[in-house]
Amino acid sequence: MKCALVGSRFFAASVFEALRKEEGIEFTSIVAPAEDDRLAVAARAAGIPVHVLANPRIVPAEAIAEGTDLIIAAHTHARVSDGALARARLGGVGYHPSLLPRHRGIAAVEWTILEGDPVAGGSVYHLADGWDAGAIAAQDWCFVLKGETARELWERALAPMGIxxxxKVVRQARDEGAVPSFPQDPRFATKAMMIKRSLVLTEEETPAHASLVVTVMGPDRHGIVNLLADRAQRYNANWASSRMTRLAGEFAGTVHFEVPHEHADALADSLRQLESSGLKVVVASSAGAIVPDALRGFELELVGEDRVGIVSRLTRMLAERGISIENLHTEILRSGVSGKQTFKIGAHLLVPAGLPVDGLRAELGALASEMMVDIALDERRAAGVRQP
Known part of the structure; x- marks a missing residue:
């Protein structure tokens, strides 16, 4: 049985090691997104060549060797192209951590918890057009523990279940020459849309203006953004940045206004008056901060599988070393066939000039290994920083 494995990180490497122990299973292709990905490292250690994707969003036909029987997708962030699937005699299968057709989509495990499902499960399904809509090859289920988080459920039950x-499906394909196929019942389909969490923290030199950070929540309706914009214009405020979304019929947004000091209180009062229209409004004000001298600006990027505590541990480590966070943005997203949740951080840091950068990189590298994430640190010239 000749297989191609497309995937990344811990889950794909674990699938690789499990299938290597099966008799009669041979790998014709290992496809990974980067040279240093855990799957790529594990494959090379076993003496198997690795195809590193030039485009991280798609697996081209040439990545799959001729004569392949089955493509296996295990935590891949790239779509397996039709050309690639055509090279495999039995097509391709992937693992989704839900009892399909329930929770099709980006954040299946999180929506299992959010919906309060007492039972969770996993599905191996045929890679095909549609959002996790291919025929089912195998399924299993488990109970959800009371108070369990999405990460805990994944690590305790759903990841081992996927392996x-x-x-099981690969053994069946080997022994029977075919992959089981049972169509999903669309009547029971639900969508597990991407859950995106964002946090923006800024410290900027704004001597001529005060900063108002306004949070607005309430039932979504036409014209909420216009209400905010009209009040900003009335008091000569600049709409500096914002993040807004609509979830389950509710509007939630955060706006950073830069307003002349003499108009800051009046604008804040005007915004709070929107509560009479059914909105909840919270206004926080600041006169702005002056960035001290002798700081070096750096950009930090972190990418890894979503789990509880990443932001907490990273920011604690930075604070202990006297590093200020000028700007921090976090998000959870997923892309590609059977791609799972990926957590990303982009941060602008202000690092004391006396702190050895090589030592900081080494400490961040150790933290990355411990948390099983990737961290990159690059120097930049930060806005508002007076270089010595």
Whole structure:
């Protein structure tokens, strides 16, 4: 049985090691997004060549060797192209951590918790057009523990279940020459849309203006943004930045206004008056901060599988070293066939000039290994920083 494995990180490497122990299973292709990805490292250690994707969003036909029987997708952030699937005699299968057709989409495990499902499960399904809509090859289920988080559910039950289910399907394909196929019932389909969490913290030199950070929540309706914009214009305020979304019929948004000091209180009062229209409004004000001398600006990027505590541990480590966060943005997203949740951080840091950068990189590298994430640190010239 000749297989191609497309995937990344811990889950894909674990699937690789599990299938290597199966008799009669041979890998014709290992496809990974980067040279240093855990799957790529594990494959090379076993003496198997790795195809590193030039485009991280798609697996081209040439990535799959001729003569392949089955493509296995295990935490891939790239779509397996039709050309690639055509090279495999039995097509391709992937693992989704839900009882499909329930929770099709980006954040299946999180929506299992958010919906209060007492039972969770995993599905191996055929890679095909549609949002996790291919025919089912195998499924299993488990109970959800009271108070369990999405990460805990994944690590305790759903990741091991995925490894076992993929191994089962590959053995069936090896022994029977075919992959089981049972169509999903669309009547029970639900969508697990991307859950995006964002946090923006800024410290900027704004001597001529005060900063108002305004949070607005309430039932979504036409014209909420216009209400904010009209009040900003009335008091000569600049709409500096914003993040807004609509979830389950509710509007939630955060706006940073830069307003002349003499108009700051009046604008804040005007915004709070929007509560009479059914909105909840919170206004925080600041006169702005002066960035001290002798700081070096750096940009930090972190990418890894979503889990509880990443931001907490990273920011604690930075604070202990006297590093200020000028700007921090976090998000959760997923892309590609059977891609799972990926957590990303982009941060602008102000690092004391006396702090050894090589030592900081080494400490961040150790933290990255411990948390099983990737961290990159690059120097930049930060806005508002007076270089010595």
């Amino acid at each position: 076992a289910l993929l191994s």
